[in-house]
Amino acid sequence: MSTLRPTEVPHGVTAAGGYRATGVHCGIKSSPEALDLALMVTDRGCNAAGVFTVNRACAAPVRYGRQRLQAPPADGFRAIVVNSGVANAATGARGEADTAATARMVADALGLLPEQVLVCSTGVIGRFLPMDCIARGIEEASRSLEAGPGGDRAANAIMTTDTRPKQTAYRVSVDGVTFTLGGMAKGAGMIEPNMATMLGFLTTDLPLPAEWMQTQLRWAVDQSFNCITIDHDTSTNDTVLLLAPPSEGDRTPADSVAEAFQMLLLRVCTDLALAIMEDGEGVHSVVKVMVTGAESPADARLAARRIANSPLIKCSWNTGDPNWGRIIAAVGNSGAAFNIDKLVVRYGDQIAFERGCAGSATRADLVKAGRQPRWTLHVDLGVGDAEGYIYGCDLSKEYVQINIGES
Amino acid sequence: MSTLRPTEVPHGVTAAGGYRATGVHCGIKSSPEALDLALMVTDRGCNAAGVFTVNRACAAPVRYGRQRLQAPPADGFRAIVVNSGVANAATGARGEADTAATARMVADALGLLPEQVLVCSTGVIGRFLPMDCIARGIEEASRSLEAGPGGDRAANAIMTTDTRPKQTAYRVSVDGVTFTLGGMAKGAGMIEPNMATMLGFLTTDLPLPAEWMQTQLRWAVDQSFNCITIDHDTSTNDTVLLLAPPSEGDRTPADSVAEAFQMLLLRVCTDLALAIMEDGEGVHSVVKVMVTGAESPADARLAARRIANSPLIKCSWNTGDPNWGRIIAAVGNSGAAFNIDKLVVRYGDQIAFERGCAGSATRADLVKAGRQPRWTLHVDLGVGDAEGYIYGCDLSKEYVQINIGES
Incomplete structure (x- = not known):
């Protein structure tokens, strides 16, 4: 191309x-x-x-x-x-x-x-x-x-x-x-x-x-x-x-x-x-959720979608709060196969989680990565070689204000 | 009892x-x-x-x-x-x-x-x-x-x-x-x-x-x-x-x-x-989503859960905005079997939707029903006699504020 x-x-x-x-x-x-x-x-x-x-x-x-x-x-x-x-x-x-x-x-x-x-x-x-x-x-x-x-x-x-x-x-x-x-x-x-x-x-x-x-x-x-x-x-x-x-x-x-x-x-x-x-209502931040290391493309998409649709994760994206515990919890709920000891979560190129524990990135590194208007959250499930992605966005007070339909 | x-x-x-x-x-x-x-x-x-x-x-x-x-x-x-x-x-x-x-x-x-x-x-x-x-x-x-x-x-x-x-x-x-x-x-x-x-x-x-x-x-x-x-x-x-x-x-x-x-x-x-x-974060309104007329209890729960988890519906519950179009859309997305011509949506006892079109309730009736701190949204899927329920709540600006983790 x-x-x-x-x-x-x-x-x-x-x-x-x-x-x-x-x-x-x-x-x-x-x-x-x-x-x-x-x-x-x-x-x-x-x-x-x-x-x-x-x-x-x-x-x-x-x-x-x-x-x-x-x-x-x-x-x-x-x-x-x-x-x-x-x-x-x-x-x-x-x-x-x-x-x-x-x-x-x-x-x-x-x-x-x-x-x-x-x-x-x-x-x-x-x-x-x-x-x-x-x-x-x-x-x-x-x-x-x-x-x-x-x-x-x-x-x-x-x-x-x-x-x-x-x-x-x-x-x-x-x-x-x-x-x-x-x-x-x-x-x-x-x-x-x-x-x-x-x-x-x-x-x-x-x-x-x-x-x-x-x-x-x-x-x-x-x-x-x-x-x-x-x-x-x-x-x-x-x-x-x-x-x-x-x-x-x-x-x-x-x-x-x-x-x-x-x-x-x-x-x-x-x-x-x-x-x-x-142009989404109240959107400040667009996040590409890239899932690799999945057993199948369907599994990759499942995990990516679960992450991108979690209200708690979406809230954290609003301010760049590096709340990677919510990412782990969403992966665990997604139904996708993963290996917790091989799971890797990266904010941009900063490692938030690997080998079952917090990764090498500092909080400041993660905040910096998560405060970009467009950035990639990379999750490797550690069980295969399939991948998939979803574009998600933050959840903001403006979104709620627009959709509560006060009338 | x-x-x-x-x-x-x-x-x-x-x-x-x-x-x-x-x-x-x-x-x-x-x-x-x-x-x-x-x-x-x-x-x-x-x-x-x-x-x-x-x-x-x-x-x-x-x-x-x-x-x-x-x-x-x-x-x-x-x-x-x-x-x-x-x-x-x-x-x-x-x-x-x-x-x-x-x-x-x-x-x-x-x-x-x-x-x-x-x-x-x-x-x-x-x-x-x-x-x-x-x-x-x-x-x-x-x-x-x-x-x-x-x-x-x-x-x-x-x-x-x-x-x-x-x-x-x-x-x-x-x-x-x-x-x-x-x-x-x-x-x-x-x-x-x-x-x-x-x-x-x-x-x-x-x-x-x-x-x-x-x-x-x-x-x-x-x-x-x-x-x-x-x-x-x-x-x-x-x-x-x-x-x-x-x-x-x-x-x-x-x-x-x-x-x-x-x-x-x-x-x-x-x-x-x-x-x-x-005691949920930023919760003002608890809504019992009661689904009847389902093909199976699992289908009833599926529809109820989809409604209760829709950010758009949850936003409308924040102010009692009677946005029943969002309910219809959520039912359509839930995967539960339903008959659009027999589907009935009630806010309390007020009919918002029936026979494929807007029901008899006025907007004021629906607003009144939806502004209670605890109320029941009743959805009849019109295809069976199974039922199920989920308790949901509104989505508020306070919820977002609490969870954006500004720090």
């Missing part, structure tokens, strides 16, 4: 050729300046891949999206519409009807078939979509679609508790093939079932076969969006969608191009995942 | 006849007024039952206690010594040696065999026990053992971040048999691997067979101490011990007496568990 030197390019979902987008205010959010409806359109029918929340109480648009992707339209997907402010979750049959109606309205406005339109929602759970606003928004958005800067407006319109839009895009040339992959995301950390949902949208101009896209997206999401945790909640609406023009004869790109795409996909997803993390 | 009318009696572990106890300051805690070593002694050899932490990184005294209980001494257990201030966890071979040495010192001071002595520690992880303090403390404690008020001093000496001692005891008469069951506990909520450990000690004068005691204690702990959660951490030192004189020929008590004992054991354990809960 380093030899490929991908170039960073602007505009996220409209960075690649063949895509137009926009964001408008249609009245779902109360502030008249707040954009609350995004529309993305492709100039030709596209293949789509999607990864959805595993929450079994998923929202109407998630059920709709899953069905659409299972039976893709003959002429390909042409549009994605996203509203922010209302999640359309916990809304029963009426919620399902509202999602279908939204797709129909986009199809009517743009001269498409309803099955060519994907629909996402994000916002408050348990409220019905204000369909008159949605109708007005779609009407207006369909007239302001634009390549380039249109993507920036779309990234703005999908925000809820986000403090800033999240976009990224890269262009790369490999063996005579040049392609662009861009994306946008929203989410103040996968963490807010009130203003719910982590959403991600990726677009490329590299022609790809549908099934291969799905495999690649699943892999990249597992290594990026599924590796961040702010609290241990998974929302009802989490969705990541990838659009690409269909390849001729459903052919996979040549090996070198395929590999460049995989690497770029992981990079775009990781950029967006860390942007979500760093 | 209601027809039995148990009488509440004072002094916790010394409420039953045949037990003496004390608490002294030996210098483990820095404050000269702070008691930090408790000693309990039985006048005759007793049977002991124990339930220990499932944390696989358990402390030296936990490993020691498990071994002792597996090979009980021929003449029965005679003493329990507990120090607070240092957990003797993550201390390797030296920690094991220190625990064994502690038992030997108690045996020497009281003329017992070392295997007749059980040892518990609670406090900071990763430090070695100050054995000179322990020696001095055991010496002094062995001279101040006392029935009655001695138990109160012991309850005081096992505290770490607790703001108050936790004791309870009841006496009951059934079919001509009168017996007493008392206990003490420490723990500001199972939640502090810094000043680690939930500990509980129970004593009775009812003669019991060892194996039956173990079964009863396991059951009662599962229904009480294992039903509270402040954060989702299990410490390295959690231990509950029950002492009783051996019954003749290892006979189980008559049915009516056995049943009275079971009920009283559950009551004592529940009293102590809720006392730990209400």
Whole structure:
């Protein structure tokens, strides 16, 4: 990848050729300046891949999206519409009807078939979509679609508790093939079932076969969006969608191009995942919990996740307090196999624990390592050679203040 | 049980006849007024039952206690010594040696065999026990053992971040048999691997067979101490011990007496568990999460635990914010089977969610129900007739303040 030197390019979902987008205010959010409806359109029918929340109480648009992707339209997907402010979750049959109606309205406005339109929602759970606003928004958005800067407006319109839009895009040339992959995301950390949902949208101009896209997206999401945790909640609406023009004869790109795409996909997803993390509510410190020496990758991930989700450990990360006893306790509770006499805990490169006892680092060394805004906690379980990681963050008084919903 | 009318009696572990106890300051805690070593002694050899932490990184005294209980001494257990201030966890071979040495010192001071002595520690992880303090403390404690008020001093000496001692005891008469069951506990909520450990000690004068005691204690702990959660951490030192004189020929008590004992054991354990809960760091609100309509008791407990451990839900409990969308999301993530169209969520008796949509309660109704210091959140999963519960609590800014360890 380093030899490929991908170039960073602007505009996220409209960075690649063949895509137009926009964001408008249609009245779902109360502030008249707040954009609350995004529309993305492709100039030709596209293949789509999607990864959805595993929450079994998923929202109407998630059920709709899953069905659409299972039976893709003959002429390909042409549009994605996203509203922010209302999640359309916990809304029963009426919620399902509202999602279908939204797709129909986009199809009517743009001269498409309803099955060519994907629909996402994000916002408050348990409220019905204000369909008159949605109708007005779609009407207006369909007239302001634009390549380039249109993507920036779309990234703005999908925000809820986000403090800033999240976009990224890269262009790369490999063996005579040049392609662009861009994306946008929203989410103040996968963490807010009130203003719910982590959403991600990726677009490329590299022609790809549908099934291969799905495999690649699943892999990249597992290594990026599924590796961040702010609290241990998974929302009802989490969705990541990838659009690409269909390849001729459903052919996979040549090996070198395929590999460049995989690497770029992981990079775009990781950029967006860390942007979500760093915009998390009350987050001061992002910690990569790297677990090595595990019996299996699953065990490594289990231990890393347990550490990253412990409220006590998260509290200690808020101030850089080197409370490694809490790390040992979390490993012991994780279910992962470990050998206490070979377990090693490092804050950065400072050894906090080894050979069953406190390690060589002084308290000051550990405090210094743990006070960085981004740092790595390294835990070696001492029983194998598998590894895995999770990005976690501190738990702060601001997080509690934001989420107590004093009202 | 209601027809039995148990009488509440004072002094916790010394409420039953045949037990003496004390608490002294030996210098483990820095404050000269702070008691930090408790000693309990039985006048005759007793049977002991124990339930220990499932944390696989358990402390030296936990490993020691498990071994002792597996090979009980021929003449029965005679003493329990507990120090607070240092957990003797993550201390390797030296920690094991220190625990064994502690038992030997108690045996020497009281003329017992070392295997007749059980040892518990609670406090900071990763430090070695100050054995000179322990020696001095055991010496002094062995001279101040006392029935009655001695138990109160012991309850005081096992505290770490607790703001108050936790004791309870009841006496009951059934079919001509009168017996007493008392206990003490420490723990500001199972939640502090810094000043680690939930500990509980129970004593009775009812003669019991060892194996039956173990079964009863396991059951009662599962229904009480294992039903509270402040954060989702299990410490390295959690231990509950029950002492009783051996019954003749290892006979189980008559049915009516056995049943009275079971009920009283559950009551004592529940009293102590809720006392730990209400003394939890920064806890304002204790919520019983009652899950009904589950496919299995395990599923009910799974859903209840997921709800009670969600940081977002815990934040909303801090102010009584009726954020039931978070409850739906947690149920969806729990892994428990449910039917979204039959799922019912009640705050007290106010219906927040039913038939897939918002229920009949107004926001004001829900706020009122959720602002009680103790209230029940009732979730019916709509797929079976099994049930289960967990006691949870709110997440507050004080909790974060206490646990960020600014130092």
